[in-house]
Amino acid sequence: MIRRALRARLGSRWIGPLAAGAVALLAAALLAAAGLALAGYEPVAAGRALVSGAFGSWERFASITLVRATPLILTGLAVALAFRAGVWNIGAEGQLYAGAVAAVWVGLAFPGAPAWLLLPGAMAAAAVAGGLWTLVPVGLKFRAGVGEVITTILMNFVAIHTVAWLVHGPLQEARGVFPQTDPVALAARLPRLGSGRLHAGFPVAVVLAGALWWLLRHSAWGFRVRAVGASARAAAVSGRIHTGRVVLGAFLLSGMLAGLAGGVEVAGVTFALYENLSPGYGYTAIAVALLAGLNPVAVLLAAGFFGVLQAGAAAMQRDVGVPAVWVSAIEALVILAVVAADRFLRRGVAGKGGG
């Protein structure tokens, strides 16, 4: 009986939002098409390029769309976890860079180590570095009461400029010619899945999303995180929750996830450290996490959506000749339309379905 009630509830819950999603997508597509037509491009051809760029074949979907989604999943999880705990970590970008530096350093420093040791070592180093990168904002938050929004953003700049210095200085390739590191040892690279570019970082990200969902939903720690995020004062007053410790843990773990994103990107995609390694994954992650309603499993889908959008946008450039600026503008339009339609329609759904 309980099961039947559950199923009925789930059913009614899904139909409304699905319709909302469809309408949002339609609105986004119309807006983007109007923009393209205004600029003098074939909207239908551009739309076809977008879809075939993201989904044209399994190999393309795996090699481009999923590869793009991977760092967005990990950073999206980082942001979602922090926000759940009421920590406004805007610093996933910097933490990602810190993780990338650590993974590259490990991958260069121990060229003789076996893969079973080197790869996990590099990934662990990336996660630890990402966590360490939150220490300054954490310290300032707890000791001086400085808001983490400002400090995490500032630490992003520190990370980006530190990377620039590293690739021109201590970590520059042995020849000392170009601003990049040497490629990391083969043993420090993530294995490829299948014949394309998809690497083992993707399943790892998916598993982590599931694990984080379970932790938040079913573990005592997850309950404390949610309680603190919902109302830190109420959680503190209850007397059972040490809010400071919960916030600290969530902040560190968030940094570690973002750091791991950097490590995975280096070990799975670029194999070396460069300036501008990230096209702003840490910032897009905020949109991913919010679109996912801070739910780790929904982060998978939201990151997938952004992966589709980015893969498709690149194909619009290649196949239809839409310039990069227009592509970026259309990307932003689509995101705006999806978020706005989501908001408007959710009101109606919430009024009807409760939930």
Add this chain to the structure above:
Amino acid sequence: MSVLTVRHSARALAAACFVGGLSVGCGGGESGPEGDALRVALLTSGPVSDAGWYAGAYEGLLLIEESLGAQVSHQQTRSPAEFDEAFFSYGSSGYDLVFAHGFEYQDAALRAGEEFPGMTIVVSSGGRISENVRSLIFRLEEGSYLAGMMAGGLTRSKVVGMVGGVAIPPAQGTFRAFEAGARVIDPDVEVLEAFIGSWDDVAAAREAAAAQLNRGADVLVHNTDAASFGVFQAVREAHGDEQPVWAIGMNRDQNDVAPDVIAGSAAIDIPRAFLRVASRFIAGDLPSGAFDLSLDEGVVDFIVNPAALHRIPAELLARIDEARTAIREGALEVPRIRFLEGESGTP
């Protein structure tokens, strides 16, 4: 509104995107190659609206389309992760020739070259080569040397400045040549040098240029992409009729970007270079390894700004012409920095 609804509708929304996209994706066929036309692609990591390095490459691509009837495509990449992806996209859709316009593509090019043996990749200013990955080296220092002579002849304060993007050998090489050219005219010229760490940061370029102007420089050369607008702007602001301040363009003929202050441009005729590469590729005699294009081939030159011609001493122009002839004939060797892996004299 409760947290639950927020989460569920967002999740459903993302799911709908996935499902919706997939079904359309299965329906839409991929655009296949049209007949046996040559398929040529261009990758740039900056905007082709920079009136310089990337703009020239894009013109080259269009010239290849027009002259050789090739099917062309361009993508602007934003980060190293996109390099591999772009090569993968072009490789898996059967492109024959890819121009990767900058050294930054070299590692990804080597990987892609291995994965797609049927595709030839030409990396501009690339430092690494393989079977099907070639390096296209523009001997821009020859044009830059002549530009340096112009600067040495024009400066009244005996201080000239150089604003560069990222400190890499191809850029540093042009500055060494510029310096040498300036000192041929006047051995006492002081040369200032700054790298802003970016090719398209207009604000940073403007600051660096203003700093050099404040230190007394009255001729500035750049080697950046879109950031050059910042240099020209700073020069314009400092320019006075009593005390003329000059700028010198680089990479492409930029004389019409700021005709009032630009004395001339050390330019690469990138379209011509690209067309030459593509033609030789079709003919099957594209040299393996590195492909040098210099002043002698007419690909590199220093182009005096016609609008400024009347303000430049005829004697100086004559000396520049002499040097050009000497370079072309091999009588004058311009200093350069070698950066091709394995080439003698490289680190």
